[in-house]
Amino acid sequence: MKYNENGVSIVPSEFKKEIFDEARKDFRYEEYVRGCLNCGVCTGGCPPHRFFDFSPRIVLQNMKSKDPELIWTMMDEYIWACFQCFTCAMICPFLNSPGGVIAILREIAVRRGFESAKKVLKPYSRVLLKLTAYGNQLSPDMIQPDFFPDWGPHIGYASTDLAVKRKAIPMPTLQVTNLAWDVAPETMKELYEIFDEAGVFKILEAVDPSLYEIVQDIVDDVRSS
Amino acid sequence: MAENILVIGGGPAGLNAATMLSELGVNVTLVERDSFLGGNPKKFKYKFLFPDMQPADNVIGELIKKAEAAGNIKVNYSSEVSDFKENGKKFDATIKSADKSEIKTFDSVIVATGFEHFDPARDAKYSYQLFDDVIDIKDLERMMGENNLLRPSNGKPPKKVAFILCVGSRDRHVGNQYCSRVCCTVSVKQAIELREHFPDCEAYIFYMDIRTYGFFEDLYWKSMEEYDVQIVKGRVAEITSGPDNTVVCKGEDTLLRGPFEIQFDMVVLASGMEGGPQSPEISKKLGIELDEHGFLKPENVTLSPFKSNKDGIFLAGACTGPKAISDSITEGAAAAMNAYTYAVKNR
Numbered sequence: 001m002k003y004n005e006n007g008v009s010i011v012p013s014e015f016k017k018e019i020f021d022e023a024r025k026d027f028r029y030e031e032y033v034r035g036c037l038n039c040g041v042c043t044g045g046c047p048p049h050r051f052f053d054f055s056p057r058i059v060l061q062n063m064k065s066k067d068p069e070l071i072w073t074m075m076d077e078y079i080w081a082c083f084q085c086f087t088c089a090m091i092c093p094f095l096n097s098p099g100g101v102i103a104i105l106r107e108i109a110v111r112r113g114f115e116s117a118k119k120v121l122k123p124y125s126r127v128l129l130k131l132t133a134y135g136n137q138l139s140p141d142m143i144q145p146d147f148f149p150d151w152g153p154h155i156g157y158a159s160t161d162l163a164v165k166r167k168a169i170p171m172p173t174l175q176v177t178n179l180a181w182d183v184a185p186e187t188m189k190e191l192y193e194i195f196d197e198a199g200v201f202k203i204l205e206a207v208d209p210s211l212y213e214i215v216q217d218i219v220d221d222v223r224s225s
Numbered sequence: 226m227a228e229n230i231l232v233i234g235g236g237p238a239g240l241n242a243a244t245m246l247s248e249l250g251v252n253v254t255l256v257e258r259d260s261f262l263g264g265n266p267k268k269f270k271y272k273f274l275f276p277d278m279q280p281a282d283n284v285i286g287e288l289i290k291k292a293e294a295a296g297n298i299k300v301n302y303s304s305e306v307s308d309f310k311e312n313g314k315k316f317d318a319t320i321k322s323a324d325k326s327e328i329k330t331f332d333s334v335i336v337a338t339g340f341e342h343f344d345p346a347r348d349a350k351y352s353y354q355l356f357d358d359v360i361d362i363k364d365l366e367r368m369m370g371e372n373n374l375l376r377p378s379n380g381k382p383p384k385k386v387a388f389i390l391c392v393g394s395r396d397r398h399v400g401n402q403y404c405s406r407v408c409c410t411v412s413v414k415q416a417i418e419l420r421e422h423f424p425d426c427e428a429y430i431f432y433m434d435i436r437t438y439g440f441f442e443d444l445y446w447k448s449m450e451e452y453d454v455q456i457v458k459g460r461v462a463e464i465t466s467g468p469d470n471t472v473v474c475k476g477e478d479t480l481l482r483g484p485f486e487i488q489f490d491m492v493v494l495a496s497g498m499e500g501g502p503q504s505p506e507i508s509k510k511l512g513i514e515l516d517e518h519g520f521l522k523p524e525n526v527t528l529s530p531f532k533s534n535k536d537g538i539f540l541a542g543a544c545t546g547p548k549a550i551s552d553s554i555t556e557g558a559a560a561a562m563n564a565y566t567y568a569v570k571n572r
């Protein structure tokens with residue numbers, strides 16, 4: 001995809017139409033998008049609306065507009081402002097789900113490896129690695145001040161001498177710091193099968209090719225063990 | 226021998242139907258579950274009526290007086306139809322009050338059982354009953370009727386009041402998809418009355434669409450032009466408590482402000498109209514149809530809005546859907562005409 005000097009994507013209108021159609025064909029579309037009163041209740045209850053120029057009402061209106069251009073304008077940044085809390089879906093008098101529409105659009109962005117999706121997923125590459133390669137989500141060695149600044153002032157202390165601290169936990173642990181729990185190789189192989197079938201590895205290849213290579217090396221190792 | 230016609234419900238619709246029938250020489254039996262006549266306008270002491278702000282007494286008081294003065298209207302207060310059976314082309318009804326019960330045969334029947342106010346406590350986001358200063362339009366009608374427009378929390382005059390439209394209407398969460406038709410006009414009317422009473426008090430109306438249909442639009446224009454009522458487009462998403470004994474309305478102004486959180490002294494919820502428990506009850510008892518909105522269903526909404534699906538049973542007023550007093554009165558007359566014709570034909 002090409003971008004102009006402001007980082008805005010330049011794409012032909014046929015491509016925008018393709019994205020639009022992909023969203024409309026999603027199996028959840030009918031359930032998420034009904035009519036809209038343009039009442040703003042969803043937006044009034046939406047947490048990010050208070051901090052950003054972001055409105056679930058606009059998301060729903062754009063989606064109903066049948067104008068691929070309007071959907072496209074949201075793909076670069078707009079859809080990533082949502083917290084996916086689904087307050088909007090809980091309070092919409094029409095029972096729409098603007099948050100659900102955003103989920104559909106995000107999944108398209110991820111499946112197609114859009115630059116915006118890559119940028120958003122970058123900080124999660126370690127989580128993705130642990131999850132897809134080892135079936136773990138967070139492991140002790142992931143606790144590092146750079147990655148978790150929101151964990152408060154003691155994160156620096158918490159991230160040192162991990163091996164010793166883990167031994168001090170008064171219940172059986174793996175006594176390792178790169179895994180949270182031990183997943184048996186047979187289970188891992190099954191997981192890889194599922195990831196293959198569900199297209200998870202393909203998505204990973206689209207959004208983070210170098211991470212994909214690392215994961216594939218591990219997968220190959222486990223599979224041949 | 227004179228015809229006997231049963232009218233159920235003594236609100237504007239039933240009162241006008243009864244009076245018109247009595248003028249035709251019919252013996253009317255009027256059954257009213259309350260201990261007084263006049264329906265919701267009387268119960269909640271409406272003081273001035275839209276569209277022309279005339280005293281409610283001119284209309285409701287007048288209707289009651291006429292009905293009470295007619296020699297051939299038997300009013301049964303605090304009573305109900307406890308049993309109902311078809312008898313050929315006629316109807317046998319048992320009229321029951323606290324101390325007696327009586328069976329009578331009627332040539333035809335008019336149902337004018339009206340509506341109930343939506344209970345705003347059913348929609349938690351508005352914090353009705355949680356904060357004293359969150360009231361609804363029927364509460365405000367009553368307060369005005371009792372000459373008391375002060376804040377319920379501290380008895381002081383309000384300085385800033387919000388009206389929130391479409392409470393209990395046009396919302397699938399509360400089960401009412403329809404528009405209640407009168408609440409826009411009632412709110413605009415009340416905002417004007419408030420500004421008239423307290424010129425220093427600001428009035429805001431939060432709306433999705435202003436539906437002051439037909440000539441009611443005049444009031445809406447007047448509210449802006451002469452009373453400087455603030456009209457903000459956006460449905461309020463939440464009401465919380467604010468500093469200094471205020472309530473805060475939170476929402477999206479979809480045209481100007483974007484997100485807003487505004488403090489008010491008092492919030493008035495424009496709660497809508499519902500078919501109430503009486504509509505399904507009457508539907509079951511008389512064997513007439515209920516519609517998907519919880520009101521009684523006319524045989525044909527356009528051709529015969531005052532007829533039920535059962536021959537000889539007619540409908541009038543807000544029991545078939547939200548409407549203004551003038552429409553209820555008109556329907557009372559239409560139902561009377563039809564009930565009379567049916568009775569005469571089957572004499």
Ligand SMILES: Cc1cc2nc3c(=O)[nH]c(=O)nc-3n(C[C@H](O)[C@H](O)[C@H](O)COP(=O)(O)OP(=O)(O)OC[C@H]3O[C@@H](n4cnc5c(N)ncnc54)[C@H](O)[C@@H]3O)c2cc1C
Pocket residue numbers: 233234235236237238239256257258259262263264265266271273274275276304305306337338339340341342362363366407411497498503507541542543544548549550551553
């Ligand atoms: C807040 C508010 C303000 C309004 N202000 C205005 C205004 O300014 N101008 C205007 O034109 N319209 C106004 N309206 C609309 C007006 O209230 C209605 O149009 C009118 O009351 C309808 O009259 P009705 O006789 O059909 O029903 P109701 O007024 O509801 O009367 C029905 C009667 O039937 C009785 N009843 C019910 N069930 C039974 C039963 N099973 N057996 C016996 N009796 C029964 C009830 O007790 C009641 O007395 C307002 C509405 C609201 C909600």
Ligand code: SF4
Pocket residue numbers: 042045046047048049055056081082083084085086087088089098099100102
């Ligand atoms: S799901 Fe997204 S759009 Fe909906 S309320 Fe939450 S943050 Fe806002």
Ligand code: SF4
Pocket residue numbers: 035036037038039040041042043056057060091092093094095096098
């Ligand atoms: S709450 Fe629902 S109806 Fe209202 S603007 Fe949002 S999506 Fe539309």
Ligand code: SF4
Pocket residue numbers: 390391392394395403404405406407408409410434435436495497
């Ligand atoms: S009349 Fe106005 S306030 Fe009442 S339901 Fe209709 S639009 Fe909403």
